[in-house]
Amino acid sequence: MKTQVLAAILGGLLAFGAIQAASAAEGQAAPKLKWTTDGVTGHFDRAELKRGWTVYKQVCASCHSAHQLYYRNLTDIGFSEAEAKAIAAGDSVPAGPNEAGETHVDGSPIMRPALLSDKLAAPYANANAARAANNGALPPDLSLITKARKGGADYIHALLTGYKEPPAGFQLQQGMAFNAYFPGFQIAMPAPLVEGAISFDDGTNATVAQMARDVSAFLIWSAEPELEDRKRMGIKILAFLLVFTALLYALKRKIWADVH
Amino acid sequence: MATQFKNPVVRWIDHRLPIFTFMEHSAVSYPTPKNLSYWWNFGSLAGIILVIMIATGVFLAMQYTPHTAMAFDSVERIMRDVNYGWLLRYLHMNGASMFFIVIYIHMFRGMYYGSYKEPREILWIIGVLIFLAMMATAFVGYTLPWGQMSFWGATVITNLFSVVPVVGTVIVEWLWGGFSVDNPTLNRFFALHYLLPFVIFALVFLHLWALHTHKSNNPLGIDVKGDKDEIPFHPYYTIKDSFGLGVFLIVYLGFTFFAPNFFGEPDNYIPADPLVTPAHIVPEWYFLPFYAMLRAVPDNFIDVFGILPIIISAKAAGVVVMFGSIILLIFLPWLDSSKVRSSQFRPVFKWAFWLFLLDCIVLGYVGGQPAEGAMLTIGRLCTFWYFFHLLVVVPFLGKYEKTRPLPESISAAVTAKESK
Amino acid sequence: MADHSSTAPGTAHSADHGHDDGRRDFLLLSTLAVGAVGAGLAAWPFIDTMNPSKDVLALATTEVDLSPISEGQSITVIWRGKPVFVRRRTKAEITEAKKTLGEKDPEADDKRTKKPEWLVVIGICTHLGCIPLGQKTGDPKGDYNGWFCPCHGSAYDTSGRIRKGPAPTNLAVPPYEFTGDTTIRIG
Numbered sequence: 088m089k090t091q092v093l094a095a096i097l098g099g100l101l102a103f104g105a106i107q108a109a110s111a112a113e114g115q116a117a118p119k120l121k122w123t124t125d126g127v128t129g130h131f132d133r134a135e136l137k138r139g140w141t142v143y144k145q146v147c148a149s150c151h152s153a154h155q156l157y158y159r160n161l162t163d164i165g166f167s168e169a170e171a172k173a174i175a176a177g178d179s180v181p182a183g184p185n186e187a188g189e190t191h192v193d194g195s196p197i198m199r200p201a202l203l204s205d206k207l208a209a210p211y212a213n214a215n216a217a218r219a220a221n222n223g224a225l226p227p228d229l230s231l232i233t234k235a236r237k238g239g240a241d242y243i244h245a246l247l248t249g250y251k252e253p254p255a256g257f258q259l260q261q262g263m264a265f266n267a268y269f270p271g272f273q274i275a276m277p278a279p280l281v282e283g284a285i286s287f288d289d290g291t292n293a294t295v296a297q298m299a300r301d302v303s304a305f306l307i308w309s310a311e312p313e314l315e316d317r318k319r320m321g322i323k324i325l326a327f328l329l330v331f332t333a334l335l336y337a338l339k340r341k342i343w344a345d346v347h
Numbered sequence: 348m349a350t351q352f353k354n355p356v357v358r359w360i361d362h363r364l365p366i367f368t369f370m371e372h373s374a375v376s377y378p379t380p381k382n383l384s385y386w387w388n389f390g391s392l393a394g395i396i397l398v399i400m401i402a403t404g405v406f407l408a409m410q411y412t413p414h415t416a417m418a419f420d421s422v423e424r425i426m427r428d429v430n431y432g433w434l435l436r437y438l439h440m441n442g443a444s445m446f447f448i449v450i451y452i453h454m455f456r457g458m459y460y461g462s463y464k465e466p467r468e469i470l471w472i473i474g475v476l477i478f479l480a481m482m483a484t485a486f487v488g489y490t491l492p493w494g495q496m497s498f499w500g501a502t503v504i505t506n507l508f509s510v511v512p513v514v515g516t517v518i519v520e521w522l523w524g525g526f527s528v529d530n531p532t533l534n535r536f537f538a539l540h541y542l543l544p545f546v547i548f549a550l551v552f553l554h555l556w557a558l559h560t561h562k563s564n565n566p567l568g569i570d571v572k573g574d575k576d577e578i579p580f581h582p583y584y585t586i587k588d589s590f591g592l593g594v595f596l597i598v599y600l601g602f603t604f605f606a607p608n609f610f611g612e613p614d615n616y617i618p619a620d621p622l623v624t625p626a627h628i629v630p631e632w633y634f635l636p637f638y639a640m641l642r643a644v645p646d647n648f649i650d651v652f653g654i655l656p657i658i659i660s661a662k663a664a665g666v667v668v669m670f671g672s673i674i675l676l677i678f679l680p681w682l683d684s685s686k687v688r689s690s691q692f693r694p695v696f697k698w699a700f701w702l703f704l705l706d707c708i709v710l711g712y713v714g715g716q717p718a719e720g721a722m723l724t725i726g727r728l729c730t731f732w733y734f735f736h737l738l739v740v741v742p743f744l745g746k747y748e749k750t751r752p753l754p755e756s757i758s759a760a761v762t763a764k765e766s767k
Numbered sequence: 768m769a770d771h772s773s774t775a776p777g778t779a780h781s782a783d784h785g786h787d788d789g790r791r792d793f794l795l796l797s798t799l800a801v802g803a804v805g806a807g808l809a810a811w812p813f814i815d816t817m818n819p820s821k822d823v824l825a826l827a828t829t830e831v832d833l834s835p836i837s838e839g840q841s842i843t844v845i846w847r848g849k850p851v852f853v854r855r856r857t858k859a860e861i862t863e864a865k866k867t868l869g870e871k872d873p874e875a876d877d878k879r880t881k882k883p884e885w886l887v888v889i890g891i892c893t894h895l896g897c898i899p900l901g902q903k904t905g906d907p908k909g910d911y912n913g914w915f916c917p918c919h920g921s922a923y924d925t926s927g928r929i930r931k932g933p934a935p936t937n938l939a940v941p942p943y944e945f946t947g948d949t950t951i952r953i954g
Contacts, residue, residue, distance in 0.1 A: 127605060155423045159825050204825040227617075231423070234608060235616035270626070310616075313426065313433040320434075321604025325597060331805060332593030334798040339590045341791045342582050346381055406816050428821040431812035589802075 114270040117238040117245035120300075124307050129318050131308055133165035138287050139305025140164060142298045144174075145285045147229060150221060150276075152209040155230035156309055159203040163312060164305075168203070175201040178208040222262050224275035233303070233310040240303040242268065247299035250278035350376075373559055377580035380565035382757050386460075387563065388591035389453040394551060395592060396446045401544050403439040407432075411491065413537035415530045418493035419618040437607040443485055444610040445599045447633035450478060458679075459700050461688030462564040468680040470557040475676045477550045482634070482673075484543040487536040489631060490528075494615030499628045501528045501536070507641075510663035527621065567760055568689025569753050576757035627717060635714030636707050641669040642718045643730035668730065675737050682737060684745035692751040696744045703736045828954035830946070833885065841902045843890060846953045850890040850898055851941055852914070852927070853951075856883070860925040863912065869928035872936045876926045879940050887951065888927040889941050892916040894934035899923060914938070 123132045140161070143153065158175035162168055179198035184190050190197060201208055210226075211217035218225050233239040245268040253265035253272075263273040280295045287293055307314070350371045352358045361367040410429050412421035425432035454474070457463055463471035490501045505522050509515040524531030562571065571577055578584075602609055610632060614625045630638050644665040675682075690697040706729050713726040754760035819827070829846040831853060836842055841854040856864070861883050864876040880886055892899050894916065900906040901914035901923075909915030909922030911930045916922075921932030928937040943953040 155420070155427065157822070157825065159821075160427075204822075231616045235613050237613050317433060317437075317604055317607075321600070324600055324604065327801075327805060328593060328597050328600065331798070331801050332590065332597060334794065334801060335586065335590040335593045338791070338794050338798050339586045341794060342586050346578060346583065402813065406813050409817065410820075424820070424822060428823075430815040430818055430820060432816055432820070434812050435816060 114272070115245075115249075115267045117241040117268055120241050120244060122240055122304060122307060124304070124311075124314055127318060127322060130315050131164070132304065134289060135301050135304045136164040136308050137166070138289065138291060138297075139301040139303070139308075141285060141287060142280075142302040143229070143305055146279050146298075147302065148207075148210060150210055150217070150226040151229045152211070152226075153207050153230040153309055154209065154228045156207045157203070158201055158205055158207065160312065164308060172203055175203055175205065177201075180205050180208050222275060226276070229306060229309065231310045233306045235310075240307045243306055244299050244303040246274075247280055247302070248295060373555075373580075374585070375579065375581040377559070378562065378571075378574075378577040379580050379584055380563055380571055380576060380757055381578045381583075382565050382567060382576075382761055383563060383584070383587075384566050385587075385591065386452070386456040386566075388588055389449050389456065390558075391588045392591060392595055393446065393449045393453055396442055396449060397544065397547060397551065400439065400442050400446060401548070403435045403442065404541070404544065406435055407439055408537075408541060411537075413491065413534050415493060415533055415619070418491060418533060422492045434603075437603045441599060441603045441607060441610065443488065443631070444602075444633065445595075446481065447485070449595075450481065451633075454478065455704055457564075458703075459690045459697075460564055460566060461568050461683070461685070461690070463680045464683065464685075464688050465680070466561050467557070467564065470554060470561075471680055472677050473550055473554045473557060475673070477547055477554060478676075479673060480543055480547045480550060484540060484547065485631065485633065487540045487543070490533065490536045491540060492615060493533065493619045495617045495619055495623075495625050496612045496615040496628070498528060498619035498621065499624055500630055501532065503628055504630075505532075507666050507669075510666045512663075529621075564688060565757060566689060567691065567754060567757060568687065569757065572756045629715055632711065632715070635712075636710035637669050637672060637714070639710040639714035639726045640672055640730045640733065641665045642714075643723070643726045644668055645727070668734075672733060675734070679737065679741070682745070683741045685748065685750065687750040687753065692753055693744070693748055694751065695748050696741075699736060699740050699744060703733070706732045706736065828952055830950060830952050832950055834949040843902055844953070846889075846941060851953060852886070852888050852890040852902060852938075854886045856886055856925060860912070864924065864926035867924075869924065869926070869930060869937065871929045871934075874926075874928060874937055879926050879928075879937070881943075881945060885951075886925070886927060887940060887943055887953070888938040890914075890938070892918065892921055892934055893929065893936045893938065894919055894921050894932070899938075 123130055123135070158171055158178075161171040161174060166174070178201045180201045181190070182197045182199035185197055196212070211220060214225055227235075233243060236242045238245070246266060249266045249268040251265055251267060253259050257265065257272070259265055260273060263275060264277050265272055266274045280298045282295050283293055285293050285298070291297060311317075350361075350368045352361055352367060357367050407425060410421065410425045410432060412418055422436065425436050427433075429435075457471065457474070486500075486504060490497045505519060505528065508522060509519045511518055520526060522532070523529065524535060565571075612629060612631075617625075629635070642665065685693065685696070687693055690700055709725065710729045710733065713722050713729065716722040718726070754763070827847060829844055829851075831842075831844050833853065833855070836853065836855045838855050839857045839860075841852055843850045843852055845851070861876075864886075865883075868875055877883070879888075890898055890902070895918060897916050897918035899914035899916040899921070901908040907915045907917075909931070911922050911924035913923040913925045913927060913930075916932065916934065919933050921934035922930050923934075923938055924930050926937075927940075929935070941953050943951050946952050
């Protein structure tokens with residue numbers, strides 16, 4: 088009977104797993120890639136994350152915000168505090184009312200250089216401004232994107248490298264691009280990555296594949312900055328629990344030995 | 348009768364407030380059938396998860412902001428900036444799924460071994476009430492992160508109340524505190540989410556009181572006959588429950604640390620947007636069987652049952668079917684009139700039970716799929732079988748099933764098993 | 768559990784298991800010890816969530832640009848949620864401040880400043896936590912030309928020392944350093 092039950096429960100769990108996979112909507116399924124963050128020993132590759140930041144900053148950030156990130160978070164991916172400060176000072180954020188109580192001068196907001204304690208500067212003041220600048224399409228915030236899309240980083244990577252000519256007979260609306268991985272195959276974002284459009288500080292060749300990989304890895308970090316701590320802590324705690332449970336089992340056997 | 352304690356401080360307190368006597372009677376010397384299997388671990392496990400959920404929840408509440416403009420970011424702040432905030436949040440999130448897994452096993456165990464039967468009817472009914480309170484708590488709690496699924500789940504489920512005749516709209520607007528799910532809704536859901544676990548706690552207390560009045564059922568389903576059938580709760584079941592807890596924690600923390608979003612929906616990491624509905628609205632997995640039943644009622648219900656449309660619309664029928672599926676469980680002790688509790692001695696009921704379990708799992712699968720084509724048909728068949736099982740199969744078997752002979756006593760059965 | 772004398776029927780502690788008992792006691796003790804360690808460790812994350820979080824710590828220091836402040840002027844900046852008074856003192860105020868140690872809580876002026884021109888103090892009255900007046904030009908500055916607390920009449924001098932009224936100690940000086948000629952970092 089026990090095996091029947093276990094089978095039923097396992098079957099149930101598998102069924103629920105299948106639901107998650109099956110309801111992935113109309114886009115083509117993204118191929119599964121290997122990431123340093125995969126598995127029980129998953130960790131971040133700081134050099135990769137720094138390159139990914141460069142891609143985000145120089146390419147994505149012109150349309151996509153990363154609302155959950157602060158400049159201070161950059162010290163977690165290998166920038167020194169001084170470097171992070173310099174990056175922050177290069178961006179400007181709304182300064183709030185001046186002494187006269189104005190927030191705008193001549194119609195444009197009063198700005199100040201960003202500090203480490205500021206969130207990353209957003210490309211648009213609000214969602215309407217973002218739509219207005221992008222043909223009515225809203226570029227989604229990227230800080231949680233790998234958690235907010237089925238397929239996670241695999242999907243982001245596939246999307247960034249998935250731009251193709253539409254197949255014959257496919258009706259592409261004006262201003263849209265064809266992408267096999269995007270639900271409905273039509274995406275308002277034109278192919279964002281162009282070979283050699285940026286240069287990496289560490290001398291890595293900026294191919295489209297390289298940039299797509301690096302920025303996807305960066306977005307894993309931006310969505311789950313706790314990932315490394317979580318997995319390291321998890322290994323220790325599960326090791327502890329295995330020992331503790333084994334002790335409990337031995338004790339249980341001993342205590343129950345005299346029950347007939 | 349008060350126990351005599353050696354420690355003078357304990358004795359002094361116990362003489363005035365017999366709390367130690369109470370604990371001694373209910374968790375130490377408490378007589379327990381000696382043949383309980385590991386399926387009896389899940390009750391105490393559920394109690395422990397309730398405590399874990401309340402503990403993590405209280406600390407999360409210290410950091411959370413129940414405001415539509417800030418709720419989503421306040422959860423992300425917990426995940427990123429609060430010390431160990433990610434741990435508490437993932438424990439709470441996965442704890443909800445674990446709670447339901449454990450409760451479902453606990454309920455099906457009760458059904459298999461007839462634990463709901465005389466004299467444990469009230470024990471069972473309180474259990475169903477706990478289940479209902481858990482569903483309500485989980486539902487309002489899922490709204491709090493204010494992601495897309497939070498918002499649309501809340502919208503869809505609260506809209507169910509609009510089927511109440513005449514005052515439906517009034518009730519829904521009362522639930523919302525406005526004309527759609529919005530800030531007042533989020534605020535009250537937070538208040539309720541904090542309150543309901545303590546209601547559950549009180550119900551658990553009653554559940555235990557009822558349990559300790561007639562003691563645990565057991566895999567043989569026969570009454571305890573004297574000391575030979577029993578062992579004291581401590582140390583036998585304290586250690587068995589502790590071991591079970593260890594195994595459970597490995598599973599629970601395994602998900603928490605290595606697959607924390609396994610049970611979740613990606614859409615809930617997108618902030619709520621009242622203007623955009625996600626492509627597939629799916630409730631959390633533990634609601635899927637009920638969601639399938641909700642959607643199973645055909646639109647042409649009206650044609651099928653000629654007379655009914657006057658009193659009930661198809662939408663209303665779906666809601667009635669869904670809530671009815673849970674309410675019906677309250678009557679299980681009377682639907683099943685068999686004097687034999689355990690399925691071990693009920694050859695036909697045993698198979699009906701497994702079919703029913705399979706039926707519920709299939710309903711869960713169907714609930715997660717788009718309601719169309721074959722899925723809709725399967726969902727309808729399974730919904731029909733759910734009610735057919737409870738309303739026809741169970742009463743019929745109670746009357747006509749030829750049960751196998753029961754053993755003389757628990758100890759006799761255990762000795763017979765060992766000598767084989 | 769050791770402190771109750773009633774031995775329930777069937778309890779495992781029976782005399783004929785002497786050898787086993789020793790092994791079980793060892794097993795029991797080690798399991799309890801491991802369990803206690805686990806419970807202790809589990810409590811820490813809960814406690815630690817209540818400590819200042821990263822976003823709070825990121826705001827624990829405040830940088831202040833002093834260049835716009837002219838002689839005799841004061842500004843109030845917020846540091847860790849508290850008002851900090853930064854005053855560019857006049858020659859006369861400095862001389863006044865250096866003349867005395869104060870009575871109630873004697874302290875030399877040069878112990879309270881890094882550069883005599885700049886006085887940086889936490890603007891919370893040491894009596895019961897009100898914010899003293901004296902920052903704005905029209906404010907009453909009290910008998911000693913510093914600050915005056917409207918709640919119970921404490922008066923502070925140009926070094927922020929308590930000179931009159933119920934407040935027990937001087938206005939506190941926050942930890943700060945000059946990061947440039949005209950910038951300070953508080954905290």
